[in-house]
Amino acid sequence: MTRDDQKKTLKKVMKYIKKYRVRVVMSLIFAAVTVITTLYLPILTGNAVDLMVEKGKVDFAGLKPIVKTMLIVLAITGVAQWIMNICNNYITYHVVQDIRKDAMDRIQIVPLKYLDGHAAGDIVSRVIADVDQFADGLLMGFTQAFTGVMTIVGTLVFMLQINVWITLVVILVTPLSFFVAGFIAKKSYTMFQMQSKERGAQTALIDEMIGNQRVVQAYGHEKRSLEQFDEINGRLEKYSLRATFFSSITNPATRFVNNLVYAGVGIVGAFFAIHGMLSVGRLTSFLSYANQYTKPFNEISGVITELQNAIACAARVFELMEAEPQEPDKPDAIELTQVKGAVELKNVSFSYVSEQKLIRDFNLTVKPGQRVAIVGPTGCGKTTVINLLMRFYDVNKGVIAVDGTDIRNMTRASLRSNIGMVLQETWLKDGTIRDNIIMGRPDATEEEIIAAAKATHAHSFIKRLPQGYDTVVREDGDNLSQGQKQLLCITRVMLCQPPMLILDEATSSIDTRTEIRIQRAFEKLMKGRTSFIVAHRLSTIKNADIILVMKDGNIIEQGSHESLLAQNGFYANLYNSQFA
Structure with a gap:
């Protein structure tokens, strides 16, 4: 530097x-007092020494007021230094x-x-x-x-x-x-x-x-x-x-x-x-x-x-x-309310690094209430699409619109508050089980919390914990299993009842039996809601309205489960490899 x-x-x-x-001025004033009184002491000491001429010739009467003055000066110095x-x-x-x-x-x-x-x-x-x-x-x-x-x-x-x-x-x-x-x-x-x-x-x-x-x-x-x-x-x-x-x-x-x-x-x-x-x-x-x-x-x-x-x-x-902040919401950005759930991606291109192209000319139209599943090999851009929908990143080119409005023209807070998101990577904050569930809805009642937990089959394991809903979760939920943490994250979304959903490998850490129950809960939750589901286990997306098969940032196949199997293409090979 x-x-x-x-x-x-x-x-x-x-x-x-x-x-x-x-406070700075006060500090300077009392610093000045400290210095002046400290520097005045040698004068008093010198005067006292001059009154001690030799043995038998000491002016005790003159020394007495000097000693008193020295004690007062020392007291003032101590108080001034303390305040400083x-x-x-x-x-x-x-x-x-x-x-x-x-x-x-x-x-x-x-x-x-x-x-x-x-x-x-x-x-x-x-x-x-x-x-x-x-x-x-x-x-x-x-x-x-x-x-x-x-x-x-x-x-x-x-x-x-x-x-x-x-x-x-x-x-x-x-x-x-x-x-x-x-x-x-x-x-x-x-x-x-x-x-x-x-x-x-x-x-x-x-x-x-x-x-x-x-x-x-x-x-x-x-x-x-x-x-x-x-x-x-x-x-x-x-x-x-x-x-x-x-x-x-x-x-x-x-x-x-x-x-x-x-x-x-x-x-x-x-x-x-x-x-x-x-x-x-x-x-x-x-x-x-x-x-x-x-x-x-x-x-x-x-x-x-x-x-x-x-x-x-x-x-x-x-x-x-001084790190460059994200681009702020536009001054005239609208609040997203009364969401229907129509989503459209027009000619979207995006890359994390300019030299490495990822998504190119991506187009997708989703009607309100439709379930869209996104599948494909690792690194094909599935999670990137989710990041773009949530505006964690903005597109390099093209438009993403919700209910006909470019998401860049609406506030990030209102966009994200209308999308419930469950990720493969769970995150719990320090606090009680209850604190973690109500993160999106701090005003939720106890009855609503329990109802959401029952819907996701989390209630039973929560009741078995030492303090139930008041059990304190350690840093990142280390005192819970991975499956339990994921159930709490799902319960968090279930409580919010958002008009749109994003499920990114939401049940990847849950046993098959519990997953079946949660899928039923998701069925209820997704009813009438536009949903985006990222999944590796293709058995979980059979009922999706649209399945997007991605490879190298592009949609290579698109359709329902049955129509994609009938095409006998990439999706069919992917599906058959899991259930051969």
Whole structure:
């Protein structure tokens, strides 16, 4: 990432911080109070030292008010620092909350091709790990950068009041600290950027391996998985060590410079004190200021290192947040209501990758209430047709119309709310059985939920669960069988009673006996509803009004079950191969 990219990322961060400008101003005010009171203490200490001339010559009467003042100043410093930290924490974690919310909002509107093109674990890493890393850097920046800069400026002011010449010694050595910190910051940023990238890759691999552990073990892929993990882990270790190395030498390097400053002040100050140009108390104050002046350079150099990491992480998050969103609904998009269910595809062409043609000049007319089955070999475009009907992807060419209206001229929400969809891949959210069933109809009554479950023959197994409908489903339903998960997904659609249906291998994980019962339930559900059925088991689609036989993105045969068998073509061969 170039310096310009870093500046752009910082500008984006500042836009989020701007929202909390009142807290920022409060933080600055209390930071100023903290610095002023902290810098006032060496003055009081110097005055106290000057009242201790030698043994037996101590002005206790003069010391008493100085000690009282010191205690008051210390109390003010503590309270101001506490309030400043509260403001900084508030700003940091609210900014992080806003960024995470915006990131999640963006994930909801990016086209499916973006999610298909990025590993899920990498996206999770950006929203969770990278934002956490960014929060740590931002908090350190607020906590130490404000006070550090103010301490440097304030210390210079106080030192100039004591002795201009000694102050010049301090100022002349200062650029060396900036040079050292800047050089190391450049080196460390590149390493932190690579570290963040590899962390995302590692999260993606772990997520993939854990989520598919049964497949990994079934095919003896453990060794290769570990090798892949070791490769990524090795790169992560290399970049992490280099990032840590560069960031860790920042502090010793700046401390070396700081010690030069302190030694210079001590030598020059002692010369002035010997010649009576500076009191011992003033020299004590000056040495204290020299130490305080150099201390922020250590802190700021540490802040710079953390900010390098934070900016690298923020850049990855903003990259996600700035992903091109799906084309929004048109301003005059209509709401699809009172659906009859007439569907027409005219000269539809589509491909996921422009170089690889998939669907070409696809034409289909479906009357209201008809059942359309789509069959064909793997990769022929069956699921792609479903994706296009649901507007998960938009066609490259041609028109898909529902009730005579191009689906691109209607809102996605209204289109999808009128289509019930059951996929081969089941998905259940964290929550109870009931929560998962009512996802499409949160206002459904208990009687309606139970009626839908009975219709899909899910009620019996739900009642056998420990808490029935209140049983909590673990992540992706891992405490349920695949067949049970699919029954719940079917029940979800049954409850919604949508005017159109899409069944994509909806009963693939259910035993034959239960499948027969569910087919009867589907018969009731599909009655009078336009339905699209994707199936590999051809016995489930005999009663379809139209069977589309697809190959290489085209319809090669079309008709009823009996007429297609009579043609003795591709469908007949496919059917006979299953029931030979």
